Amino acid sequence: MNKDTYNQVNVFGEPLIPCSYNPKTGFYRTGCCETSNADIGNHTVCAIMTDEFLTYSKEAGNDLSTPVPAYGFSGLKAGDQWCLCAGRFLEAFQAGKAPKIVLGATHIRAIEAVPLEILKQYAIDLN
Numbered sequence: 328m329n330k331d332t333y334n335q336v337n338v339f340g341e342p343l344i345p346c347s348y349n350p351k352t353g354f355y356r357t358g359c360c361e362t363s364n365a366d367i368g369n370h371t372v373c374a375i376m377t378d379e380f381l382t383y384s385k386e387a388g389n390d391l392s393t394p395v396p397a398y399g400f401s402g403l404k405a406g407d408q409w410c411l412c413a414g415r416f417l418e419a420f421q422a423g424k425a426p427k428i429v430l431g432a433t434h435i436r437a438i439e440a441v442p443l444e445i446l447k448q449y450a451i452d453l454n
Contacts (some may be wrong), residue, residue: 335361338435338443340437343360346373346432350401360410360434369440373432374411382436383424389415404406408432420445427451 336354337343348358354366360373374380381392381403391409394402403409406430417440419425430450437446447453 333362333364333434333436335359336435337431338433338438338446339430340435341431343434344429344431346410346429350403350407350409352408352410352417354410355395360432360437362434362436363387364438368412369414369436370410371413371434371437372411372416372441372446374409375428376405376409376427377426378405380419380424380426381405383419384415387415387418413437417441417445420449425449 334414335343338373343359345358346352346360351358353359353361355361360371362369362371376391384391391403416425420441420447426449428446429447429452430446431452433446
């Protein structure tokens with residue numbers, strides 16, 4: 328579990344704040360959207376689930392709402408925060424289904440896939 332490849336900071340270059348401990352999220356299930364070269368999905372966007380997004384994601388082939396007990400996954404519901412793949416967020420944005428996000432908990436690597444200006448449009452933590 329070597330996370331040293333990437334500096335674990337948010338899109339502002341500040342320390343990454345937790346996204347969610349319940350459900351426990353992140354590629355490493357630490358509660359933060361930490362990443363490394365092992366994270367080929369780029370699970371770096373701290374998204375706030377909505378019914379609309381969960382339906383969209385399921386229809387796009389990534390069912391996040393159905394529990395998978397074998398993996399200790401209880402399924403997500405509206406209001407849950409989750410480290411979403413940056414590419415999936417971009418797809419949802421392009422489809423008009425993107426959820427709100429927490430920029431302070433979104434890893435800087437997210438901007439490899441999604442321009443910061445787009446992320447800012449969905450942020451709940453900007454003044």
